[in-house]
Amino acid sequence: MAKETAAERLDVTPHEGTHDHAGHHLCMPEESRKRAARRLAIARGHLESIRRSLEDPDVYCVDVLRQLKAVQGALDGAASVVLRGHLEAHVATAATRGDEKELVDELMEVFKYT
Amino acid sequence: MAKETAAERLDVTPHEGTHDHAGHHLCMPEESRKRAARRLAIARGHLESIRRSLEDPDVYCVDVLRQLKAVQGALDGAASVVLRGHLEAHVATAATRGDEKELVDELMEVFKYT
Amino acid sequence: MAKETAAERLDVTPHEGTHDHAGHHLCMPEESRKRAARRLAIARGHLESIRRSLEDPDVYCVDVLRQLKAVQGALDGAASVVLRGHLEAHVATAATRGDEKELVDELMEVFKYT
Amino acid sequence: MAKETAAERLDVTPHEGTHDHAGHHLCMPEESRKRAARRLAIARGHLESIRRSLEDPDVYCVDVLRQLKAVQGALDGAASVVLRGHLEAHVATAATRGDEKELVDELMEVFKYT
Numbered sequence A, B, C, D: 001m002a003k004e005t006a007a008e009r010l011d012v013t014p015h016e017g018t019h020d021h022a023g024h025h026l027c028m029p030e031e032s033r034k035r036a037a038r039r040l041a042i043a044r045g046h047l048e049s050i051r052r053s054l055e056d057p058d059v060y061c062v063d064v065l066r067q068l069k070a071v072q073g074a075l076d077g078a079a080s081v082v083l084r085g086h087l088e089a090h091v092a093t094a095a096t097r098g099d100e101k102e103l104v105d106e107l108m109e110v111f112k113y114t
Helices: A002-007 A030-053 A061-091 A100-110 B002-007 B030-053 B061-091 B100-110 C002-007 C030-053 C061-091 C100-110 D002-007 D030-053 D061-091 D100-110
Strands: none
Touching: A030 A061, A030 B030, A030 B061, A061 A100, A061 B030, A061 B061, A061 B100, A061 D061, A061 D100, A100 B061, A100 D061, B030 B061, B061 B100, B061 C061, B061 C100, B100 C061, C030 C061, C030 D030, C030 D061, C061 C100, C061 D030, C061 D061, C061 D100, C100 D061, D030 D061, D061 D100
């Protein structure tokens, strides 16, 4: 996985948004990043069209609920792209770096599990 | 509920997005419509900032997942505004119009319940 | 809807589990009650078989997660039966009794919407 | 993690419910297994009491929905115990065994992500 080489650069200057686990800098696999960005651009367009539809006094509640559900599905799809990249590039390799506990804890928090 | 008066205009020309149930035209209570629109404008801004963050090769997967979860929460909030308006203005009054079956069916479909 | 006649008996002695809204006693349509009970009996059996599978030291995590997901789906199905009965028998008729606000508030709370 | 020793026994006779990934036998960490079993026993009792409550013609729909929501929360809790054990014992160590792809694929399927 070529992404790992990038993810494990140790000489990176940490800044807001970077993550260092046990001295390793983890960043998102490039392909996940680009695919997720494309999906979010589409979801944003859909969301904007729903917002505009709310300017019409004749808009029907259930149509809005259906459209919102479709956008939620699109965001789930984008999140799944990010999650898969994270599991492959970072979680599955955690034992080789020694940051298992940190990665599992932060993932469980995202899943809202206790 | 003044919204009902608007919702029950019978002389409206049906077009895409309008809904006629048992001869009544139902539209969204104005306050729900405006509150939902404001929430969607905020969610759209948040979504755009997540999309931009994906241009940074150092962005961390879990930060993106957290931000996406926050936007999903905002969309849930917008949907709840729309749903409450719908329950109050249309579902709770269905027996007075006679379109109970249609309203319950379409709502159950939105809830993805069988 | 014959259930409504039962639901609106005013002479019932209130006890734990009964609900009186604006002086009306609302109870669950009998068919929903029986269908939901059957689904719960099946879900309980499934849950018990998952619990027993956890006595086997060779059980695999992902198999347990898949089984739990199936039970969750069965409970969603039971909840949908109850929700549909409630919408038809109580929410859609709320304006005829005058307890719209109470019914919508308690339903929104169940949906965890704000 | 002592569980790993058990999880990686190679001499186990495969049977229904066991999982072999790249020649390794993965089983559930014992502590997760016992904690999940206890939670499921409690959830089963709760589910049975809801089922019994449905024998009462006066049971109120929204009370049943609230109880079902509580059981769903308990099952989410049990699933989180299993998931955490799986992430720690199997996913975080996948790169050391070489079964990353298989583990990530089956996990993404459980999450219902595409």
